[in-house]
Amino acid sequence: MSRLGKTEKTIFTVAVIALLLFSYFLYDDSLLFPKNGNSQMDLIGSVATSQNDVRRKNLDTFSWLPANREDQIFDNDSIYTGERSEAQIRLQDGTVIRISPNSLITLNMKNGQMMLDLRYGNLVGDINKGTALKIKSGEKEFNLDGSGKIEFKKSHSGNVDLRLLSGNLNYQDKKERKILEKSQPVAVSQQGMKPLVKPTVELLTANNSVFVRENPDEAMAFAWRGQGNIAHFEMEVSPTANFDHVAVLKDTKEGKTDVVEPLEPGPYFWRVKAYDKNGTVGFSEVRQMTLAHLDVPVITTPVSDARFQMEVETDDPALLSISTEVRWTAGPLLKTYHWQVSRDEQFTAIVKEGNSAMQNILTPRLASGTYWVRVSGSTIDKKNSAWSASVPFTVQVTAKKEPVPERPELIAKDIKFRLPRPEERRPASEMAPKLEWKPVSKTRGYRVQVSKDLSFQAPQTYDVPDTATMWSQVEKGQHYYRVYAISPKGQLSPPSDIGNIAVEDMRPILTVPQLMEPFNNMSIFLQTQQEPFIWLEWKKVAGATGYTVEVSNTEDFSKILYTSTLQNNRFLIKSKIPLGKIYWRVRAEAQGDTPSDWANKREFTVYHQKNETFVK
Template sequence: MSRLGKTEKTIFTIAVLVLLLFSYFLYDDSLLFPKSNNSQLDLIGSVATSQNDVRRKNLDTFSWLPANREDQIFDNDSIYTGERSEAQIRLQDGTIIRISPNSLITLNMKNGQMMLDLRYGNLVGDITKGTALKIKSGEKEFNLDGSGKIEFKKSHSGNVDLRLLSGDLNYQDKKERKVLQKSQPVAVSQQGMKPLVKPTIELQTPNNTVFVRENPDDAMPFAWRGNGNITRFEMEVSPNGQFDHVAVLKETAEGKTDVVEPLEPGPYFWRVKAYDKNGTVGFSEIRQMTLAHLDAPVITSPTTDARFQMEIETNDPSQLAISTEVRWSAAPLLKSYHWQISRDEQFSAIVKEGNAGVQSILTPRLATGTYWVRVSGATTDKKNSAWSASVPFTVQVTAKKEPIPDRPELIAKDIKFRLPRPEERRPASEMAPKLEWKPVAKTRGYRVQVSKDLNFQTPQTYDVPNTETLWSQVEKGQHYYRVYAVSPKGQLSPPSDIGHINVDDMRPILTVPQLMEPFNNMSIFLQTQQEPFIWLEWKKVAGATGYTVEVSNTEDFSRILYTSTMPTNRFLIKSKIPLGKIYWRVRAEAQGDSPSQWADKREFTVYHQKNETFVK
């Protein structure tokens, strides 16, 4: 940076001097506002105190000058105080006049008596004993005498209110003289001096009213009745009883208003101010009110995406459903509730809905699936809250599988039994082997299997309700048996251990018949299928009283075409039989004895002369 030149130094020096000069003017403005020539005016007092914007003007000047402390006040001087400004004037007789903010007053002497012309605003005067003070308001004048402190209020409408703060003072106009009472302010107007009657307000909205808002801007109505010549009302709402913070201010010319401004829920205070045509203010009592918002209920159970799983013992699919509990919390104002359960989040497929007077319900029986539930509340005067947040939950119900019973335990695993002779007489229980086992819990019965082979490929099967049975179809030889427990729904337990039955037959044993005709694997051609006339023949067996023959078209004789028991050793097939292979067998019978074993089966093939094709 280059050094300042001679010209720049000169400019800088002049700027500093100008700054110092104006700083001095801020400290002492007597050069800017020279004192008027007051040598020809009567001195009536001085400025005792001056705070902020206080100004003074002489009768013979047009400009307002700052009024500083100790400035002299002359006859017909006017004093003005701005906003948040005050001044005190000390008169020659010692009277102190306090001028409030936003006031204008003129002081002059009339016939040796001080006259105050209060244009507007407020002032307080300390009147010493023996001093008479004349007050002028427009064309109206009145006198004050005595000693004490008095407050003057004058609005732009022109009326003056007098209030005695302390001491004893009299007031007098041309008509009357009265003592000013401390408890009764006086209104001075062009019509004379009358006791000041402030407007009064009677609140009609009850104290401690609870306003419930369904929406943040729902109107809260307030009402009152005003007495007096009232021009307007101001209704105030504050969070505290001191009204140092006003949350809502409503101006109206009617005795009612609606508050629609958004407010936080909670307690509030409210009051009404009434203004009459003279600017006099009357205050109502302070009342309380409470604002409550109808918050939606909050579902506490089920939780979001909760799962309810259960197994039910049933064979009916319609019974695969369960109920669950729904609980919620809500504001004390809500006294009844409406609930909905839906298949979808938009609640377009509502499964069930209903009303409740408590904060819980038991849902209807719900089948497997995902559901949504929501709740809304209502007050006693039928104001409804919003719906709660919808909560999804899942139900899963399955048929409970019946437990498999325990395997039975055989009491006797190795049974030896002798078939009685015909001449022997035994109880029925001794005519067949007795099979027994221990009971199994939760069963409806038992299944018994008896087999000639250890693998139980073609067993005899019996269902019995008890834990024992007689094997009535007893046969000679070695047999095997086992037992299953059967559940109430028909499920079988694992089988018991395998038991053995050894049957010894002491009766005469019949020999197996010897088959003769037709020869084994013989082919037979028929003229007609209606009456084949095929003879079956075998040799007689000693001791046999008859024979049983079986004819089948299956090798294992699972489907019998003919069976017959006869005393002779021949059997004629006369009825129609199918073409193809035919199997037959015979056993000997003896009255009172066991039959013989079956003879080894034989087979023959039947053809028809018109169709010699083999047909199975």
């Protein structure tokens, strides 16, 4: 960009000066229209005091000028006061008019009498004795006379309120003349002058009420009663008593409202303003209230996904269960609590629920599985909090395994025993082998097994309470035995070492007779069944004094047809016998001694001459 030439610089400078000059004229036209050179209007007073933003304007000017102390006031001048600003105007007759903040007034002389045209705002006037003052409100005019101090208040609705502060004053419009009472303000409107009856508000919601919110936007109900020609109400909630900060403002035509706006917990102040149709406002008293949020309980025990494992000494599956403690914290507003234990997170399968005045409970006995627990609280006035977060936990209960008893230790592992003769007299303790072992702790008894073979396939079994027993069913030959310890719940210990039992018989042992006739599986044909004459014969046995023979038509000899004990080694069947298979056996006998074992049985089949047979 090329530099400006001398001519351009001159033009630019003049333009800036002109712009600044016209800007100043827009702000202050006193140079164009001098303050004190107003020869068109009569002087009616001056500015006694001016504080902050006070302005005045003549009819001849277009702008508002600062109104300073001692500035002259002319007929039809207007005075304006801004926020937190005041001014005092002293009239020629000594009357002083105090103009409150946020006011606008026009002063003019009419027929030699001062007329105040209060556009809006507040005025306080000191009227001297013998002075008459005319007040204008829109098209309505009225006169004041006497001496005293009076307050004027005019809202944007157009009404003017008069209040006598001191002295004695009369007011008069075209219809009537009355004395202005100090105790009774007057409202001036287009309809005339009437005693000022401000709307009143009686608060119905109690002072120091405590509102407990279960949710941040839960409604808080406020109620009041208004009197007067009320157009609407304004309800204000503020954290400060002077309401310099209004947190909630509700406009309503009813004597109640619900506050749903979110507010922080704590103390608040509230009041209600009632507005009548003329814009007159009446204030209620200021009351306090407290807002509290109803916090949900917080479960501290058990922690999430906790596992409770325990072994229970029981054999009953129904008793495999335990209880667990649940603890939580809660705010001071909650006084009682409701708890639930469920098998599912949605709490559709509730196992148990109950109420508690304490911040802990003991659950019912719970079987193994996963559960969820939650808690809600209630205030004194039955307000319920939301449910706490559900906390899952697992219970694992098992039956306590009883310790396995130690294996018994045999005192004698090799036992030899001689069977006594029948004629021998011995103590009962010597009539059978004695089996002994060392005691084992924590047992209810012992189990003894005696077997003919080391595999113990089909043992004789005895449960005994002591550490010794007599083997009463003694049999000659080689036998084996072992011992188990039995726990109080019936659990067996490992078996002891295997002991030997050798049983000897010192008496002569008779051999088994050898059967001779008839041959085994022989067929016999009879002419008659009355006297069959069938001989049974066997070899003699050394040392035998006799023989016992048994004849049966059943293989197990459960049904005996004939039995006989004889000295010879032959037996004749000569009585009637049934047709079919016949079984027979023999054993040797010796006086005062044990008989021999039975010989292996033989069988034969009997047929009749008519070829009739009986077969089992």
